[in-house]
Amino acid sequence: SQQGEEDPQALSIQEGENATMNCSYKTSINNLQWYRQNSGRGLVHLILIRSNEREKHSGRLRVTLDTSKKSSSLLITASRAADTASYFCARETSYDKVIFGPGTSLSVIP
Amino acid sequence: GAVVSQHPSWVICKSGTSVKIECRSLDFQATTMFWYRQFPKQSLMLMATSNEGSKATYEQGVEKDKFLINHASLTLSTLTVTSAHPEDSSFYICSARDPRSFTEAFFGQGTRLTVV
Numbered sequence: 001s002q003q004g005e006e007d008p009q010a011l012s013i014q015e016g017e018n019a020t021m022n023c024s025y026k027t028s029i030n031n032l033q034w035y036r037q038n039s040g041r042g043l044v045h046l047i048l049i050r051s052n053e054r055e056k057h058s059g060r061l062r063v064t065l066d067t068s069k070k071s072s073s074l075l076i077t078a079s080r081a082a083d084t085a086s087y088f089c090a091r092e093t094s095y096d097k098v099i100f101g102p103g104t105s106l107s108v109i110p
Numbered sequence: 111g112a113v114v115s116q117h118p119s120w121v122i123c124k125s126g127t128s129v130k131i132e133c134r135s136l137d138f139q140a141t142t143m144f145w146y147r148q149f150p151k152q153s154l155m156l157m158a159t160s161n162e163g164s165k166a167t168y169e170q171g172v173e174k175d176k177f178l179i180n181h182a183s184l185t186l187s188t189l190t191v192t193s194a195h196p197e198d199s200s201f202y203i204c205s206a207r208d209p210r211s212f213t214e215a216f217f218g219q220g221t222r223l224t225v226v
Contacts (some may be wrong), residue, residue: 095159
């Protein structure tokens with residue numbers, strides 16, 4: 001399977017709460033990226049974290065990477081209704097291929 | 111920044127016809143591009159790696175004769191869905207990486223194909 005795992009598959013929270021999504025993978029990576037996709041639309045790149053990095057921030061987003069556990073997490077703080085979307089982790093392998101996880105569908109309730 | 115442009119953004123075709131989707135890197139040359147397919151409420155599945163000047167490399171389970179890939183120049187890859195069937199209806203997205211920098215892969219806007 002290309003995809004590895006992502007959890008939860010679906011997440012529903014109230015506006016203002018934090019949302020945490022997790023991603024696990026099986027093979028070695030060059031880097032790991034997180035993307036957002038609004039329904040039926042293209043991808044929006046959020047953060048890239050390299051294999052030698054452990055944590056990265058961008059605005060309300062925080063990504064961690066644990067290569068020993070082959071896992072990553074995306075934290076969205078102070079969520080907004082506009083954050084409602086699908087979120088995908090995507091790992092880049094040594095062959096420059098980007099393989100997507102199954103994704104988490106996030107619903108932020110106003 | 112680097113941009114990957116995909117055309118068309120949507121297309122409707124009749125069963126049995128062929129449809130061509132273009133993927134262009136606008137300000138960098140890409141020896142390698144990637145094609146993905148996404149069914150509703152699912153993730154992106156890598157279909158194939160498009161190699162400039164040589165044959166594409168297809169992922170397991172992807173029919174080479176059905177999804178023809180041509181990468182004739184360093185800025186253009188095309189995906190042709192041949193003899194389209196309704197089950198080929200999907201969202202197709204391409205990506206490319208700027209070889210000059212260690213940045214993320216850039217994705218096209220996607221093409222929504224509907225076969226009727």
